[in-house]
Amino acid sequence: MLAGTLHGQDVDWARDLYEHGLKGRALEMYVGILHTASYPPAAKAEALYYMGQMSFEDGSFATAMNDWQKLVSEYPESPRAVELKDRFTQLQEVYSKVADPPIDSVVARSYIKNGDFWARTEKKFEVNTSLLPNLDLGAAWYDRVIAEFPGTEAADLAMQRKVFLWLGSVDADYPRNVAGMLEAFVAYEAAFPKDENLQAFRYQISQAYWRHGDWLTTTTWLNKIIQAAGDKSTFYSDMARARLDNMHQ
DSSP states (O other): OOTTSHHHHHHHHHHHHHHTTOHHHHHHHHHHHHTOTTSOHHHHHHHHHHHHHHHHHTTOHHHHHHHHHHHHHHOTTSHHHHHHTTOHHHHHHTOSBOOOOOOOOHHHHHHHHHHHHHHOOOOBOOOOOTTSOHHHHHHHHHHHHHHHSTTSHHHHHHHHHHHHHHHTTTGGGTTTTHHHHHHHHHHHHHHOTTOTTHHHHHHHHHHHHHHTTOHHHHHHHHHHHHHHHTTOOOHHHHHHHHHHHHHTO
């Protein structure tokens, strides 16, 4: 592993800059790592991975794909390459806009820019989702993350998104969608029992029942919040007690 070496410290430093929102400085460090001969392959692979990640987040999809393809091509044995290999088609299909590849010719770029001026159309694919099973399709993509990256922050986030997916659909088809909401939350709670967001989700679930006049189940979920807080007075435990007092008046 890189950790503990001078080079490893540089990689860790760059990642910390990225995770704290200092993307410009992080990108500069990663580019430096990539183009400095003394850095080992593992460091260069990590640099390419995060360079692609930052470009992807900024909407520069073609640049991101170039970085990731270079990573897989030049450092195929690295863990990051293993993660990305054979997933490029999926990544490309997720693009909301047509990816503009790097064009070296200034003349060619000017022609395209002139064409775009007259075209006056937004370069994005429109997808009509009416009459499609949005809940099932959304949940299926979250399930892929949960299955392929178990126990990771990515799985944690995907499980949260899945609960949000059902919470947002409860009112549209109550009580049928309640089962999906509960199943998603129970799985999330079991996988990440100490997650700091569990209390917030418990309160959201209690509100879903409250909106539909199910006072008994609302009370059950509010008490779950209070029990989870224990002796501590927290934002959600205080709200749960206040809601219970209001319901019993």
